[in-house]
Amino acid sequence: MNLDGMKTYQDDDEVDVVVVGTGAGGGPLLARLAARGLRVVAFEAGPNFDSTDFTQDELTAPRINWLSERISGGDTPTAFGPNNSGMGVGGGTLHWGAFTPRPDPRDLTLRTETGVGADWPIAHAELVRYLVEVERDIGVSGPTPYPWDAERTYLYEPVARNAPADLMALGCERLGVRATDAPAAMISRDREQPHHGLRRAGFNLGSIHQGDRFGTKASTAITYLPAAVADGAEIRPNSMVTGIERDGSGRVTGVTYLADGVERRQRCAALVLAGGGVETPRLLLHTGLANSSGLVGRNFLAHGAAQVWGRFDEQIRGYRGYPSALITEDFVRPQDADFAGGYLVQSLGVMPINFATNLVRGAGLWGKELMAALDDYRFSAGVGMNGEFLPSEDNLLELTDELDEWGLPRAEISLSPGENEKAIERHAITRMTEMLEAAGARSTRVVLRSAHTLGTCRMSIDPSDGVVDPDGRSHDIDNLWICDNSTFPSSLSANPGLTQMALALRTADRMLAG
Amino acid sequence: MMPVCTVFFLPGLGLDATAAAPLGEALDDRFRLVPIEFAVPAGEPDAVDGSVDALTRTALAAIAREADGGPWILLAHSMGGKIAAAIAAHVLAGRTGPDGESGLFGLAGSVLLAPSPPSPEPMSENRRVRMIGWVADESTLDEEQAQEFLSGNIASSLSDADSASALQQLSRFPPSLWRGWLEVGSREDISHEVGTLDLPVTVLAGDDDDDLGSTAQPALLKDVYPRAHFVPLPSTGHLIAYERPNEVAKAIVELWDTVIEPAPQTPAEWGRLIASSRTDVEVRSNFAERAVPDDATYAPLALTEDQLATLRRLADLLVPQPGTARIDLAARVDARLAGKPGDGWRPAGLPDDRVAYRLGLDALAQTWPDSPADQRVLVGRLVAGEEAVAAFPTAELSRRWFEDVRVDLVQSWMAHPASQARIGYDGFATGGTAPEPVGFSELAAGRRESWEPRELGRLGDRHENHDQEQHERDDA
Ligand SMILES: Cc1cc2nc3c(=O)[nH]c(=O)nc-3n(C[C@H](O)[C@H](O)[C@H](O)COP(=O)(O)OP(=O)(O)OC[C@H]3O[C@@H](n4cnc5c(N)ncnc54)[C@H](O)[C@@H]3O)c2cc1C
Numbered sequence: 001m002n003l004d005g006m007k008t009y010q011d012d013d014e015v016d017v018v019v020v021g022t023g024a025g026g027g028p029l030l031a032r033l034a035a036r037g038l039r040v041v042a043f044e045a046g047p048n049f050d051s052t053d054f055t056q057d058e059l060t061a062p063r064i065n066w067l068s069e070r071i072s073g074g075d076t077p078t079a080f081g082p083n084n085s086g087m088g089v090g091g092g093t094l095h096w097g098a099f100t101p102r103p104d105p106r107d108l109t110l111r112t113e114t115g116v117g118a119d120w121p122i123a124h125a126e127l128v129r130y131l132v133e134v135e136r137d138i139g140v141s142g143p144t145p146y147p148w149d150a151e152r153t154y155l156y157e158p159v160a161r162n163a164p165a166d167l168m169a170l171g172c173e174r175l176g177v178r179a180t181d182a183p184a185a186m187i188s189r190d191r192e193q194p195h196h197g198l199r200r201a202g203f204n205l206g207s208i209h210q211g212d213r214f215g216t217k218a219s220t221a222i223t224y225l226p227a228a229v230a231d232g233a234e235i236r237p238n239s240m241v242t243g244i245e246r247d248g249s250g251r252v253t254g255v256t257y258l259a260d261g262v263e264r265r266q267r268c269a270a271l272v273l274a275g276g277g278v279e280t281p282r283l284l285l286h287t288g289l290a291n292s293s294g295l296v297g298r299n300f301l302a303h304g305a306a307q308v309w310g311r312f313d314e315q316i317r318g319y320r321g322y323p324s325a326l327i328t329e330d331f332v333r334p335q336d337a338d339f340a341g342g343y344l345v346q347s348l349g350v351m352p353i354n355f356a357t358n359l360v361r362g363a364g365l366w367g368k369e370l371m372a373a374l375d376d377y378r379f380s381a382g383v384g385m386n387g388e389f390l391p392s393e394d395n396l397l398e399l400t401d402e403l404d405e406w407g408l409p410r411a412e413i414s415l416s417p418g419e420n421e422k423a424i425e426r427h428a429i430t431r432m433t434e435m436l437e438a439a440g441a442r443s444t445r446v447v448l449r450s451a452h453t454l455g456t457c458r459m460s461i462d463p464s465d466g467v468v469d470p471d472g473r474s475h476d477i478d479n480l481w482i483c484d485n486s487t488f489p490s491s492l493s494a495n496p497g498l499t500q501m502a503l504a505l506r507t508a509d510r511m512l513a514g
Numbered sequence: 515m516m517p518v519c520t521v522f523f524l525p526g527l528g529l530d531a532t533a534a535a536p537l538g539e540a541l542d543d544r545f546r547l548v549p550i551e552f553a554v555p556a557g558e559p560d561a562v563d564g565s566v567d568a569l570t571r572t573a574l575a576a577i578a579r580e581a582d583g584g585p586w587i588l589l590a591h592s593m594g595g596k597i598a599a600a601i602a603a604h605v606l607a608g609r610t611g612p613d614g615e616s617g618l619f620g621l622a623g624s625v626l627l628a629p630s631p632p633s634p635e636p637m638s639e640n641r642r643v644r645m646i647g648w649v650a651d652e653s654t655l656d657e658e659q660a661q662e663f664l665s666g667n668i669a670s671s672l673s674d675a676d677s678a679s680a681l682q683q684l685s686r687f688p689p690s691l692w693r694g695w696l697e698v699g700s701r702e703d704i705s706h707e708v709g710t711l712d713l714p715v716t717v718l719a720g721d722d723d724d725d726l727g728s729t730a731q732p733a734l735l736k737d738v739y740p741r742a743h744f745v746p747l748p749s750t751g752h753l754i755a756y757e758r759p760n761e762v763a764k765a766i767v768e769l770w771d772t773v774i775e776p777a778p779q780t781p782a783e784w785g786r787l788i789a790s791s792r793t794d795v796e797v798r799s800n801f802a803e804r805a806v807p808d809d810a811t812y813a814p815l816a817l818t819e820d821q822l823a824t825l826r827r828l829a830d831l832l833v834p835q836p837g838t839a840r841i842d843l844a845a846r847v848d849a850r851l852a853g854k855p856g857d858g859w860r861p862a863g864l865p866d867d868r869v870a871y872r873l874g875l876d877a878l879a880q881t882w883p884d885s886p887a888d889q890r891v892l893v894g895r896l897v898a899g900e901e902a903v904a905a906f907p908t909a910e911l912s913r914r915w916f917e918d919v920r921v922d923l924v925q926s927w928m929a930h931p932a933s934q935a936r937i938g939y940d941g942f943a944t945g946g947t948a949p950e951p952v953g954f955s956e957l958a959a960g961r962r963e964s965w966e967p968r969e970l971g972r973l974g975d976r977h978e979n980h981d982q983e984q985h986e987r988d989d990a
Contacts, residue, residue, distance in 0.1 A: 056945050057797045059929040067855040073862030077914065081858025163959040203953025205945045214951050314960035315971045319941040321957040352939045356924045366832050366897050366920055367890075374928070378938030378970075412862050 001089055001196075001221045003048060007232045011266050015039045017511070018255055018268040020241045020283075023091020024500040025484035026274030027220025027228070028134065032508035034231035041234045041266060042225075043257055045275075046088035048237035049221070054094075054211025058353040061210035064094045068404050070278060074395065074414035076450060078302060079361060082209070082354075084453055085276065089237050090221030092276065093497065095209050098185040098217045099324045100140050100498040101344055102131050102149070104332045107388065107492040114340035116420065117390045118489040121461045121470035122506075130502035138218035138501070139191050139199070142183030148329040156188045160204055162321025164381035167312065168347040169326055171439035177431075182327040182346060185218035185498070195226035206319040206349050224501075240406050244271065244287045244480075252479050258406050270479040270511065272472075274504075277301075277453030277485040278397065282411045284457065284467075285399050290474040293460075295467050297397035301455035301491040302415055304387035304425045306448050307348060307358065308432040309380045310441025316381045318349025324384075331385075331431060332493050339423035341388030343493050345432060348382030355380075362447035373445065383435055385428040386451070389491040390420050397456050415450065452496055457486035472507035483507045517546035519622070519770055520586040522577055524550050524594025526628075526753075527695050528655075528663055528684045536676060537589070537755055540763035544770070550576045550594075553683070556690040564694015566702045569593070570600040574611045577601070577618055581789065583782030585774060587766060588624040591755055592726065593695055595629020596704070599738060603708045606806075608799030615791035615949055617798050622774045622807060623714040624739075625765050627754040628726040631734040632708040635700040636725040646696050649689035660684035669722035669751040676756050708738060714773045714807055715739040716765045720750030720757070727752075741809050777807035778839040778932035783967045787943050788931060792965060794946025801931040801942070808842035815852035816868050821875040822848055824882065825919075831893050833923045836936065846926040847919075861914035863907065874915050877905035940966055 009015050016038040019026045026042055033040045046064075055061050066085035072078050086092030105124040110117035120127075134140075135155060142154035158181030161169070165181075172179035186208075187201045199215030199222065208217045215222050225235060236259070243256035245265065254267040273280045281297040284290050324346040332342040350358070352374075359365045359373050394416060399409040417425070425448075433444050460466025463475035468487055474480040483504050485496050492499065521541070523534045531549035538547050550573050554561045562568045577586070590598035604611075605621045648659045655663065660681045664672075672680065717735060719728040726734075728746030735742055745765065750757050780788070780801075787793065788801050814822040825844035833843055851868050864870045881904070883889050895901035897920070899913030906912040927933050934942065943965070944953045956963045956974035963974060 052947055054945075055796055056794055056942050057800045057929075059925065060796075060800060062858070065858060067858040069856060069866070070859045071862045072859050077859075077861050079859060081856075085858065160957055162957040166959065200951060202955075203945065203951055204955065204957055205941075205953050207941055207945055213945060213947075214953075312959065315938065315962075316959050317938065317970065319939060320954040351941065352934060352937060353925050353928045356928045357921050360920045360924055361917060364897060366893065368834055370832075370920075370924065371834060371836065374924075374937050414862070 001048060001225055003229065003235060006229050006234055008234050009039065009041055011264050014267040014269060015041050016268070017270045017272060018043065018266055019272045019274055020255070021091055021274035021276060021279070021484060022089050022220060022225060022235060023086055023274065023276060023484070024093050024220065024497050025504050026091065026272070027093065027224035028501045028504035029272060029274065029483050029508045030233050031224040031228040031231070032505055033511065034228040034233035036512050039232070040228070041236060043239045043241050043255070044089050044235060044237045045240040046237065048089040048235070049094065049211070051213045054213050056207055056210065058210065058351045064088050064211050069410060071400060071410055071412040073412055075416035078413055078415050078450060078453070083451065085278070089225060089235055090219040093219040094211050094221060096497050097209060097324055099346060099495050100135070100183045100185045101327060101329070101494040102152070103127065103492045103494040103499050104329070106333060107341065107490070107494070110341055110388070110490055116340045117388070118458070120489055121459060126506070127499070127502055130505050131498060133505060134498060134501040138185050138223045139187045140183055140185050141188040143181045147178050147180055154183065158182070159184055159186045159188045159322045159325060161325045162204070162206070162318060162349055163316040164318040164347040164349045165325035167310070167316070167381045167439040168383050168435060171435035172328055174438040175434060177328055177330050177435070179326055179328040182325055184322060186216055186322055193222060195230040196222045204321045206321055206323050207351055208323065209351070241283065242406055242408055244283070244289055250477060252477060270481065272481040272483050274484045277456050278411055278413065280482055280484055280486045281397050281456040282399065282408065286408055290467060290476045290480055292476050293464050293467055295458065297456050298393065299391040299455045299458055300395040300397055300413055300415060300453070301389045301391060301488060302450040303389055303452050303491055303495070304343065304385060304417065304421050304428070305451040306425050306429055306446060307362070307382050307384040308429060308436055309382045309445045309447065310436030310439065311376050311443045312379050312381060312441055315378045317378050318381055319351055321349065323349045331428065334427060337427065339420045339427070340390065341420070341424065341493060343385045343387035343424055343428050345428065346384055346386070348384045350382065352377060358447045358449065362449045363445055381436070383432045385432065386493060386495050387421070387424040387428060388493050390418060391455060391490060392418055452485065452491070454485045454488040454491055454496060457482050458489045459487045460489065471510035472503070473510070481507060481511065518544045518584065519774070520546045520548055520580065520582065520584065521589050521766060522548050522550060522580070522586060524573060524588065524590040524597050525552065526592030526594055527692065528687050529680065530683050530687070532679060532683055533755055535679065536759035537762055540759040541766060545766065548580045553687050553691060555688050561688065562691055564691045564697070564699045566596060566600055566699050566704055569597045569699060570604070571612050573597055573601055574604065574618070578611050578613070578616065581618060581620060583620065583785035583789070585620050585622040585779055587622055587769065589627070589762070589766065590624065590629055591627040592752065593630050593699070595626045596632060596635070596699070598624055598626060598629065599632045599708045599711065600704055602711050602713055606711065606799060606802050608795045608797070608802055610791070610795065617789050617795065619789040619798060619802060620780070620785045621713070621802065623769050625762065625769060626715060626717045627762060628719045628723050628752050629717065629735070630700060630726065632703070632705045632738055633734065634703050636730065637700065642696055646693055649692050652689050654686060654689055655684050657681070657685065667752040668757055669720060669749050670757070672756050680753070680756060705738070710737065711739050712803070712806060713739060713741060714769060714809070715742045716769055717742050717744045718747055718754055718758070718761060718765055719744070720747050720752060720754060722750060723752040773807045773810070776838070776840060778835070778841060778930060780805055780932045781935050784931065784935040787940060787965070787967065790943065791948050792943040792952050794948070797942050797946060804930050805932065808845055812842060812845040814845070814848045817848050817851070817871060817875065820879060821872060824875045824879045827882065828893070828919065829923050831889060832920050833927050835927065841927060841930055843923045843926045847922045850922065850926070861911065863911045864915055867918065870915050871919070873905035874903050874919070877903045880904070938970055940970065
């Protein structure tokens with residue numbers, strides 16, 4: 001994004017707020033604080049990309065991902081890298097899929113409803129006010145009326161359906177499952193974005209996980225961050241925060257960071273960590289702060305993200321068009337569930353390297369069978385789930401004694417699905433397979449995977465039960481806040497990006513309220 | 515038989531497109547020989563001034579006109595050799611050509627004949643001054659001068675017909691180009707712009723040539739073309755295309771048969787799409803580099819030779835490539851292991867990727883069975899985690915390492931443009947830096963747009979008319 005003429009601060013200036021990270025959490029918060037006149041600086045470990053840095057070459061596209069090594073354990077080790085991280089001004093929103101369902105109210109009270117999982121200490125109605133605001137700010141398209149929420153309206157008509165969406169719609173119709181165009185942070189009409197410029201609609205690119213040059217997809221780098229800069233915020237790319245400084249009373253006074261290999265300090269009156277579900281707990285464990293609960297790094301959550309692929313007679317070529325253009329929320333609480341919570345289903349088209357990687361990792365293919373499955377790529381349409389994942393003590397992030405390129409200990413993350421996750425996955429795979437078969441698939445194949453990094457600094461009312469309070473403020477240090485996916489107390493069946501942006505505006509408001 | 519490869523011939527100073535004639539006869543009909551004309555008289559619209567830039571632009575435009583989307587080779591003599599280096603650099607960088615929009619794709623290698631190097635061409639000052647003097651009054655070479663040039667550049671006499679043709683070309687060669695090359699082009703240093711070209715290249719040079727002869731060439735070119743194969747020709751002067759047409763043809767055939775043909779070819783229709791303005795410069799560059807045939811003598815960067823050999827055996831089983839063409843997937847994985855960055859994670863309990871590869875491959879080599887059937891059984895058990903590579907503490911860790919190996923190999927296969935064509939993926943031709951933003955407008959199953967390769971479906975309704983015109987142009 002354009003940072004020319006941006007206001008800048010000296011390391012010695014005591015700014016009001018330092019924000020670490022510029023993704024779905026850091027971006028909206030920065031904009032809100034700047035709009036209210038606060039002196040704010042955001043640090044971003046990754047570079048500031050120009051829109052022309054986003055490439056259609058899938059092999060080299062992961063330069064927008066966090067590629068510093070993470071160590072992955074448990075029964076189903078999380079594949080990080082392109083599947084699970086962002087790095088650069090815009091964070092994860094540079095490469096996210098922009099699929100923007102709103103969280104279902106039942107998911108926020110899962111524990112009350114079922115006795116397992118966690119309740120959110122935030123009222124759904126309040127969250128919705130912020131969700132609506134975010135949808136307006138970034139430009140979300142979707143169907144009005146929305147079958148599962150009579151109250152809801154969308155700003156723009158849905159983006160075009162591609163072939164996998166057509167097939168999922170057909171399959172659902174034949175099975176009596178409700179399905180409709182997916183809500184997406186993709187504009188379906190050209191839009192003038194304040195402080196950014198013209199965003200263009202209608203190119204139907206399937207490669208949006210590699211970044212989007214035309215601005216069809218919303219990222220914080222073309223929405224909240226330009227607004228923040230216009231209101232006087234500074235963004236410092238290529239600046240990795242490695243330490244937190246405090247005074248005698250334990251309050252935060254500044255951060256240390258590495259830029260071009262040089263260690264520097266920035267003073268601040270308040271600090272917001274928005275480095276995401278892995279980097280924020282890593283920094284807190286490294287500095288030993290805000291962990292009186294012992295829960296920093298605990299309850300790592302993901303989403304069950306199994307996919308089913310069908311082989312059809314026609315060339316589907318699902319790499320065309322918005323990759324997840326169809327949704328059903330019919331399985332958020334399935335009638336015949338033998339589990340707590342539920343899942344969403346979306347239609348799927350993916351890029352070839354992603355497809356090949358998933359066939360190996362998620363379906364165990366090799367040799368002739370693998371090559372034949374790749375030959376079927378063009379005839380393949382997929383559907384995928386995003387399923388509730390219950391918090392568990394055994395799923396956690398710890399520090400290792402191996403150091404990364406900035407001298408910080410690398411994180412080891414363990415993830416093993418429990419019985420509930422397995423039951424959800426089984427249910428989803430059955431339903432998704434039926435959908436594809438009803439749509440005419442000749443054969444189907446299951447690809448197992450998980451997605452997203454949540455929960456490692458969860459919010460709670462009771463200080464012994466979480467790391468931050470419902471506003472995002474540390475239970476231990478009153479001028480330290482967290483604003484990213486690590487604060488999620490439960491995973492929800494909705495994908496986390498939109499909810500994260502709403503939480504960011506809310507945390508900013510709470511900070512401004514004093 | 516249909517030609518399978520185009521050979522673009524770039525003649526040397528004093529000669530023109532007619533100089534390709536002896537080669538045309540020597541080459542078999544798998545090759546389509548297309549000579550490029552630099553010798554356009556001054557005053558005509560496409561006259562060239564003798565700077566490297568002007569000569570390169572002329573050649574690029576001609577190649578763009580004649581390219582059919584399939585593979586092509588540069589065959590360049592003397593002056594043409596320097597231009598060939600500039601062209602190769604241009605193509606491997608994916609750059610757009612003189613029209614500012616589309617580029618080129620399909621360069622598979624070069625055969626260079628006593629080439630002028632990217633650095634200033636070594637030439638005695640006396641000789642340069644004397645030759646410039648021949649065109650002092652903007653006249654063409656006279657008979658005597660042409661004869662002096664010819665006999666000074668050959669080791670034994672040519673046939674009468676060839677000799678007559680060469681003399682004729684010399685005596686009509688545009689004086690401005692003659693002077694421009696000697697004063698400017700030959701002296702230019704484009705080594706920096708050209709850099710290192712990772713291309714299969716054969717350099718033929720005569721033992722009886724001076725500055726550009728067989729003893730001089732390795733020093734001039736080995737850093738430019740690390741893969742260059744230098745072939746000295748005994749009793750040969752500077753005019754190799756005339757003196758040794760059969761050796762030249764042999765070099766081309768050998769390059770094709772042993773290096774290029776064994777590598778996967780991107781189908782012509784797909785090659786044209788990659789060259790077109792729809793495809794981004796950077797993507798075109800990445801594809802151009804990946805499409806270059808692998809080096810059979812590749813020296814591993816992260817692994818040992820033995821480890822690379824084991825990885826090649828695994829690659830054949832894990833990612834068996836269709837047909838007979840082969841990408842050296844193991845070598846490409848080795849290059850990725852040696853470079854930064856990695857893929858962002860590794861399984862707990864395993865050392866970093868490079869170390870894990872070394873340990874794993876060493877251990878596998880110890881127990882690698884002889885019979886293909888046993889090899890397949892072993893690989894199946896490793897994939898399933900039923901058997902452990904001895905280097906790793908548990909079968910599960912061994913399985914996870916092996917999963918990474920499989921992913922790395924299949925990603926290297928998938929990234930090749932021929933593989934993307936094979937599986938029917940043309941999304942690379944959208945979303946880039948094209949003059950106008952380009953994406954998809956036809957999303958339905960079974961349908962395609964007019965710019966898409968025909969195999970990808972029936973034309974969508976709104977694309978029919980446009981496609982009709984396109985085909986008429988293609989057929990014309
Ligand atoms: C492949 C993929 C597809 C996705 N698709 C969707 C989708 O369709 N819908 C959806 O809702 N969600 C999606 N998500 C999830 C979504 O991207 C995340 O929920 C969201 O980006 C999380 O926001 P965050 O603020 O927690 O972290 P991020 O957006 O990841 O931002 C964190 C930023 O902080 C920076 N940072 C970290 N540590 C430091 C440090 N110490 N110093 C300086 N900077 C630092 C990082 O470089 C990064 O830029 C997807 C995620 C992935 C990986």
